[in-house]
Amino acid sequence: MTQLIEAAGAAAPASRETAAVDVLGGAASEVNLRRFLHGLPGVDGVGLEARAAGLGTRSIKTSSKAWAVDRTIGLMDLTTLEGADTPGRVRSLVAKALMPDPSDPTCPRVAAVCVYGDLVDVAIDALGDAHVGRGGTIGVAAVATAFPAGRASLEVKLADVGDAVAAGADEIDMVIDRGAFLAGRYGEVYDEIVAVKEACRRPDGGYAHLKVILETGELKTYDNVRRASWLSILAGGDFIKTSTGKVSPAATLPVTLSMLEVVRDWYALTGERIGVKPAGGIRSSKDAIKYLVTVAETVGEEWLVPELFRFGASSLLNDVLLQRQKLASGRYSGNDYVTID
């Protein structure tokens, strides 16, 4: 096995390709992909759900809760993905990203804001010096590849990615072609991810980080989630992400656990750390903490950094801020303590 350099940054396509050849025992052809993906052990769904339920009921100390609440904020992709999004709405989102709790300057900032590609420039402008591109800490993620359905020609999808990267997106959240995946055309899905990765290349030779959305709610089985996770990593994804937030069910703990297990196995094989992003439907601080525990217990606490773990969420921050305030003062402030979008 080729020993890869442990990297928290965007993977260089060449090294991932080498790793894929090692893991597949040959080129990433339709035949080799099928043999590998269908040779994976089947997921014991009952056992997986039982493990997730067990992790979800772990209690944590109040001191750890304060840490977990702050860490949840720091791991968040604060998101707006509505057809009705406007520059004003994105500027409000960025204001919240910059200062989640205006009454408490110790409140951490989120990891990134996530928007449609045509609003990347607005987000970057509003972030100013807080943008990672200007030495700050907050990234701009753009959904692309004909999000959320992914029903467009490859040419259109790549143009979508290219526009977002040209506008300065630091991260691209692409969707896989679920139709091709479910029809068993794994090579097509693989090639598309490889092409999108290439479209993430910036003029300086670096790459926007690539998050690959599996849309697990449409994949039907845990076996498919496992296969799609492997496929996305083999093809070059820096992160694997559960959902668009537009399909129900979106993120669930068992599905996220099954993806984390693939990430753990990839790390054991290659020494490379892949990120995970549960997204969609995570609205409470209590749920977020279950995810943190699941990550820590499955791949280790070192994954609880923005380079390796994100929550994709539009309204989670509101509940987290209420809990944070309660932990600090011992009481709730009421809903007008946070801005409701």
Ligand SMILES: O=C[C@H](O)COP(=O)(O)O
């Ligand atoms: O990627 C993030 C999701 O689109 C947000 O979904 P949500 O609105 O259910 O939190």
